[in-house]
Amino acid sequence: MxxxxxxxxxxxxxxxxxxxxxxxxxxxxxxxxxxxxxxxxxxxxxxxxxxxxxxxxxxxxxxxxxxxxxxxxxxxxxxxxxxxxxxxxxxxxxxxxxxxxxxxxxxxxxxxxxxxxxxxxxxxxxxxxxxxxxxxxxxxxxxxxxxxxxxxxxxxxxxxxxxxxxxxxxxxxxxxxxxxxxxxxxxxxxxxxxxxxxxxxxxxxxxxxxxxxxxxSGPRAADAATKHLLAVSADTTLIEHLALEARSISERSGLPEGIEGVDAFVGKRAPDFTRGRAATAP
Missing domain, CATH: 3.90.226.10 (2-enoyl-CoA Hydratase; Chain A, domain 1)
Structure with a gap:
């Protein structure tokens, strides 16, 4: 102070x-x-x-x-x-x-x-x-x-x-x-x-x-999950952290933000992460 x-x-x-x-x-x-x-x-x-x-x-x-x-x-x-x-x-x-x-x-x-x-x-x-x-x-x-x-x-x-x-x-x-x-x-x-x-x-x-x-304006739940990965990285081994990353990216792909982001990329349009945001948990 x-x-x-x-x-x-x-x-x-x-x-x-x-x-x-x-x-x-x-x-x-x-x-x-x-x-x-x-x-x-x-x-x-x-x-x-x-x-x-x-x-x-x-x-x-x-x-x-x-x-x-x-x-x-x-x-x-x-x-x-x-x-x-x-x-x-x-x-x-x-x-x-x-x-x-x-x-x-x-x-x-x-x-x-x-x-x-x-x-x-x-x-x-x-x-x-x-x-x-x-x-x-x-x-x-x-x-x-x-x-x-x-x-x-x-x-x-x-x-x-x-x-x-x-x-x-x-x-x-x-x-x-x-x-x-x-x-x-x-x-x-x-x-x-x-x-x-x-x-x-x-x-x-x-x-x-x-x-x-x-x-x-971006994928808020994904950002929260990313913050968690960064926060714990100093206390995990590389192999442990790779497992955390694999689990996280897999989970994200089945949630509204991940679905919207991938579909928007394939559809060549800007993603709208407000779709289903309330249903997306970090």
């Missing part, structure tokens, strides 16, 4: 409008994770609203095909609200509550079982960097910077950063990044697999939204 700002952000962020924090359009659930106040720090109301919306996806109460995480200010998320940390009467209790709430959001991202796209403009530090590491597609700009930002205020990472980063860049590089509080440039982030694509700074959110809408 730590902040990248050299100057501490302003006091507690203003209460945000939930309707502005959670929107749904063209099959994409868009969640703001920060607000323009408090230096684009992680916002309590945004975390709560996002968690609730993602749980609604998991329960089938929202029909979306992708999740887009954004920051409404100049940064995606510059970390936690350090001034709020300092102002807490009982800092350990307050930080535990903040971390638990943040972790519910992260858990809900996985429970929703939808591809996650991040519009990582400006700073993605502390909690912001943690969220980038949970993206399936992370798009940044030329001035995007990632930074752990925890040790500078004497804290340890949260949001799963010490779990995701070693898996993304390797144990040695992850230790170096976190223990030296390294600022990672957009180019480095792309080279190391932390960013999927770099676009012009003023095109980050539009490019991320296009990617999310493209994903959402």
């Amino acid at each position: 730590a902040s990248s700002n050299h100057a501490a952000p302003t006091a507690t962020a203003a209460v945000a409008d939930t309707d502005a924090l959670v929107t749904e359009h063209n099959g994409v659930l868009t969640l703001a994770v920060s607000t323009t106040g408090a230096g684009n720090s992680l916002d309590d109301a945004a975390v709560a609203a996002g968690t609730q919306a993602l749980r609604e996806v998991a329960r089938g109460q929202r029909d979306v095909g992708a999740v887009l995480l954004v920051g409404p200010g100049k940064n995606f998320c510059a970390g936690g609200n350090v001034r709020a940390f300092a102002g807490a009467d009982d800092r350990p209790t307050y930080l535990r509550e903040i971390a638990d709430n943040f972790h519910r959001l992260v858990g809900a991202l996985y429970e929703a079982d939808r591809p996650v796209v991040v519009a990582a403009k400006g700073w993605a530090a502390g909690a912001g960097m943690s969220l980038v590491l949970h993206a399936d597609v992370a798009i940044g700009g030329s001035s995007t910077r990632l930074r752990p930002a925890y040790r500078g205020i004497g804290l340890t990472p949260d949001g799963g950063l010490t779990w995701t980063l070693p898996r993304a860049v390797g144990a040695a590089r992850a230790r170096q990044i976190i223990l030296t509080d390294r600022v990672i440039t957009a180019e480095e982030a792309q080279q190391w697999g932390l960013l999927s694509e770099i676009v012009a700074d003023d095109e980050v959110e539009s490019a991320a939204r296009t990617a999310a809408e493209t994903i959402a």
